[in-house]
Amino acid sequence: MSNGVKPYSLHEGIHSALQDLLQAADGLVIPEVKHLLRDVFFDSTGHADNISLPCPLKEIEAVTALKAVEASTVAAVADLRFGMDKRDIAISIERATCFLFAAYLSTVDGMAKGDPEVKSRLKDTDLLKAQSILYRRFAANLYETRKSGEYFHLHGSLEATTSLNMIGLDGHRSDVTEYHDCLNLIESHVKRFSAAELEEMNAKHRQAGVTCLKYEDFKKTKYGRSKLDLPPWTLENLDTSTPPVPFPVRSSIDHKPQPLAGIRVLELCRIIAGPVIGRTLAEYGADVMKVTAPHLSDVPFFQVDGNMGKHATELDLHDPSSRQIFESLLQTADIIIDGYRPGSLNRLGYGPSQVLELIRPRNKGIIYISESCFGALRASSSEAPDSEASIWSQRPGWQQIADCVTGVAWTQGTDFLDLEEPVIPPFPMSDYGTGCAGAIAALTGLYKRATEGGSWWGGVSLVGYDVYLLSLGLYPPEVVDDLKSRFRYAGFYGKGEGGLRHSDSVDEVGRRALKAMKQVRPELFDEGNFDEAWSHGFGAKVRYAKSAVDIAGIRVGFSRGTRPNGTDQASWDGWEVELR
Numbered sequence: 001m002s003n004g005v006k007p008y009s010l011h012e013g014i015h016s017a018l019q020d021l022l023q024a025a026d027g028l029v030i031p032e033v034k035h036l037l038r039d040v041f042f043d044s045t046g047h048a049d050n051i052s053l054p055c056p057l058k059e060i061e062a063v064t065a066l067k068a069v070e071a072s073t074v075a076a077v078a079d080l081r082f083g084m085d086k087r088d089i090a091i092s093i094e095r096a097t098c099f100l101f102a103a104y105l106s107t108v109d110g111m112a113k114g115d116p117e118v119k120s121r122l123k124d125t126d127l128l129k130a131q132s133i134l135y136r137r138f139a140a141n142l143y144e145t146r147k148s149g150e151y152f153h154l155h156g157s158l159e160a161t162t163s164l165n166m167i168g169l170d171g172h173r174s175d176v177t178e179y180h181d182c183l184n185l186i187e188s189h190v191k192r193f194s195a196a197e198l199e200e201m202n203a204k205h206r207q208a209g210v211t212c213l214k215y216e217d218f219k220k221t222k223y224g225r226s227k228l229d230l231p232p233w234t235l236e237n238l239d240t241s242t243p244p245v246p247f248p249v250r251s252s253i254d255h256k257p258q259p260l261a262g263i264r265v266l267e268l269c270r271i272i273a274g275p276v277i278g279r280t281l282a283e284y285g286a287d288v289m290k291v292t293a294p295h296l297s298d299v300p301f302f303q304v305d306g307n308m309g310k311h312a313t314e315l316d317l318h319d320p321s322s323r324q325i326f327e328s329l330l331q332t333a334d335i336i337i338d339g340y341r342p343g344s345l346n347r348l349g350y351g352p353s354q355v356l357e358l359i360r361p362r363n364k365g366i367i368y369i370s371e372s373c374f375g376a377l378r379a380s381s382s383e384a385p386d387s388e389a390s391i392w393s394q395r396p397g398w399q400q401i402a403d404c405v406t407g408v409a410w411t412q413g414t415d416f417l418d419l420e421e422p423v424i425p426p427f428p429m430s431d432y433g434t435g436c437a438g439a440i441a442a443l444t445g446l447y448k449r450a451t452e453g454g455s456w457w458g459g460v461s462l463v464g465y466d467v468y469l470l471s472l473g474l475y476p477p478e479v480v481d482d483l484k485s486r487f488r489y490a491g492f493y494g495k496g497e498g499g500l501r502h503s504d505s506v507d508e509v510g511r512r513a514l515k516a517m518k519q520v521r522p523e524l525f526d527e528g529n530f531d532e533a534w535s536h537g538f539g540a541k542v543r544y545a546k547s548a549v550d551i552a553g554i555r556v557g558f559s560r561g562t563r564p565n566g567t568d569q570a571s572w573d574g575w576e577v578e579l580r
Contacts, residue, residue: 008479010049010060010093014042017061017472018068024468025231029069030447032079036072041090043550045523052097052521054487054513056415056480057408058472059429062465064096064548066232066436071549073443074284078259078554080450081247088552095529095548099436101427102545103272104514105530106305109540113301114511121538122300123564125292128159131299135173135182136160142212142404142424142502143190145198151422151502152198153404154190155208157396158270158297163207167193183503208373208396212422215407215470223392224406227375232437232468235444238379238455239356242365245334245449256555258285263446264572265335266291266326267310268350270298271398272428273462274339274371275306276435281335281442282309283547283556287575289329291315292565303565305544309558311575312537314566317348325570326350327358332572334449335367335442342376342393352379352457365455367445371438373397375461399428400506402462406470413502415474416484417494421502426492426513428506433465490516533579537563 018037022029029037042064053059068091075087098105104113111118119132130136139156140163156163161171167189176182190198195211202209218224248262263286267278270292278288288310292298295316303312315322330336336355338345345351350358352368359366370376374392377383383390403409408430409422417423441458448456474480487493492512494500500509518525528546535542547556560578 008049008476010051011042013058013061014064014093017058018065020472021065021069021232021468025233028231028233028235028444030073030076030444032076033069033072036075036087036089037068039089040068040072041088042093043090044093050521051475051479051483052517052524053100053426054416054483054492054516055412055425056474056483057411057469058475059100059469060093060097062469062472063100063429063433063436064091064093066433066440067091067096067099067548070280070436070440070443071551073440073447074259074549074554075551077443077447078257078551080447081259082257085553087554090550092548092550094524095546098524098529098545099548100429100432101510102432103302103305104427104510105545107543108304108535108538114507118301121540123303123566125298125300125303125565126158127295127297128161130156130158130160130297133172134179135176136164136171138182138186138505139163140400141183141186141505142400142409142422143187144421144502145193145195146191147194149420150195151212152190152195153210153212153400154186155210155398155401157208157398162205163209166201166205166207187503206396208398208401210397210401210405212404212409213407214410218405218407222388226389227463227467230464230467232433232460232464233441234378234459235441236378236380236457238352238368238457239365240454242363242453242455244451244453245364247450256553258555261285263287263335264333265289265337266329266333267337267339268345269337269339269371270296272302272306272431273399273434273438274337275302276432277337277369277371277438277442278310279306279308280435280439282558285555285559286335287311287572289313289570289572290565291326291570293317294566298565300564304538304542304562307562307564308544309560309562311568312563312565313568313570315570317350329570329572330355330358331362333366334446335369337369337371337438337442339371341396342370342372356455365449365453367442367449367456367458369438369442369445369458369460371434371460373402373462375464376459378459379457397462399431399462400424402430402466406463406466408466408470411470411474413494415480417500418484419494419501423494423500423502423504424506424509426509430462430465430469433469434460434462437465486520487516490519492516533558533561535561535563537561537567
């Protein structure tokens, strides 16, 4: 590069992000993991410093650093379980990048997320048609308010009608079916209100919408300030009364052992971030049972990738017989993942302290992981229910909501797309980063339960990941300019005719980004970055992204294929082994 400016190095950026991560998570990363991290190798297939994503933020660096901590924690567990060994650890930068949009890379019977025919292979869990009807889909979208330059992300979650009614629209409009007609109609109603009025209505109706803030404004809020010095995950002791728990004797299915073979995980989650935690643990050999309720919606296609390696069962935890089954499963579970709004499982009797009481007779600790948008209060928190921290923690939210409230969306719009408005990032990257952080918390909890005993609570949030990401800063201006030029040529741009705008949907932004990335970084889509497996549940072959992690002497990979929600019996017995 001219003018004596040193070219940006992705490898150096990853190492810097890792150092920032370790500093933020000081006290949470066990010494054995820090030792292993010294020798982690970051691998790239001849394109070492090519940035792959149309984004000015250091998503690749952030998630690759998290993957390094994840892999080193797995290696520490393996040393504890199988004996110390020289375990070379490598992280593929390309595959870590693919991890950030894995759902968009998956196919079932050769069909990807945007294929109109893929519905024929999926179980219809979009019970309220909040995904399949375009008008209702856009009840979750970013719109300008009555005040010029002010934006609010409406979000009807998986229900849509309440948010639409809230702004004066019917829940269904069969006469409005075209993309821009849907967007324009909904935005015209959002524009009747200020962000402050929408926030008030949002709270009254318990919706997941949020005002879209710039990072500087987020940092000025009391809630934002409370998040700035926190790591992407937390872990604390829940109970000290139980002894250390050795890992199960059961051998894994391959000549290379899996560190989590025999570990049982109950995953009570939907959509992406929470299921990514369970999916990650399944890659290391855990038996992960996803538990959903038959009356709750879920996004059908996200189950293709999100349910890899798991069993998936349905239980209605309001029903006495289902509660009995669930509590039976709980008696031999090692980890529980709670991906619902903080307080939801408590109201059902399955919050952290309640679970401890239910399993107390077994004299064996458990790891309880809470995943949410804004961050559950620590299990030891003494915050009053009406405090600002409590109110924020109990707000509903999703990836787009976290990206809007923290400033990620404004950064994407202004610093990459050259607009004076926010735009949602191309993929649910904060979902995947949060899922990785949750897996680290769970793995660390297992290690501590084995060495110190007791039960452990871990917390992760979408906002927490975004704050870590934003703390890394933007790429240097010359790097961003080069990225913008290459992606604009490939069709991903903002300013100008036909460019992206604030109200373009997350699906449209993702579609354009994926198309452009296939031109800018075709090597990401090489067949070597993917595996295929037959899915009995979907009745077809499923393609999925390979793990970014390689650890000498252990197997990283799934023992079974994917399946839709509710496919399996609620039992730990008779689990099939399909993949080796």
